[in-house]
Amino acid sequence: MQLKLTTDYAIRTVLYLAENDRIVASSEIAEKMAIPRKYLINIIGTIKKAGLIDTHKGQQGGYSLKLPPEEISLYDIIRAMEGEIAFNRCMESDGFCSRNAAAYCPVHSVYEEAQEKIIGYFKNINVKNLINR
Template sequence: MIFSSKAEYGVRLMVELGRQSPEQPTSLKAIADAEGLPLAYLEQVVARLRKAGLVMSARGAHGGYWLARPAEEIAMVDVVQALEGAIAPMECFVHDHTERVLCSHEADAGRCATKLLWMRVQGGIIRSLQTTTLAELVEFSRRTELAQTA
């Protein structure tokens, strides 16, 4: 399993928000019920999305969440990154700029042949996430829903 359930839940949540009109906020409870997810856990998930500026919120009665931008302008790479942190196939990719942990073979720096491989994998992942917008997923969700009703 490459991505944690935070990503799964978070993406579901975003799709659900994308299906709602942005006029009035949607409560987490409604989403938790619709998707069958634990409310308390969803709170933690949506907090990440909010801090990343992807959703906005209103407190109090009749409060809730809505997309900060139209779904067309939200690339899934931003969503997943907000939920999972940096998208790195390997440990040494994470701290590249921050600490000096890197891989066990930092001494060999340039000689690290595996880095070439992980770079390509990372590229493949990011590219696929960048070329997918939330709007596509919402659209897909709507279509398959119709197909089921019919």
């Protein structure tokens, strides 16, 4: 499993907003976090839609966190950017198995355990934890 570059940018964006705890312009985020501004605008739209950040219009406008940093998990950001997290096709919500063997496949149970651990790990790391590292 490899996260998309845009997911890394989203994590950096949320971290920057949390560290600064104020309304921040997109140009500042782009510059300070080394994120191309054209990507940043799309990323901001996605994480705003996920309910993680707020938009502030006007001359002093920009972006801020919608929730306290301790209420935003790394999983929340990853899920917003990546969609459903599945270790393998058979782990997606529809449970598709090309062999119709998900119920008794020994590999399926290993994937399921690994996926649960990874998702649990990301859910237990919030933005405040990341800032304090």
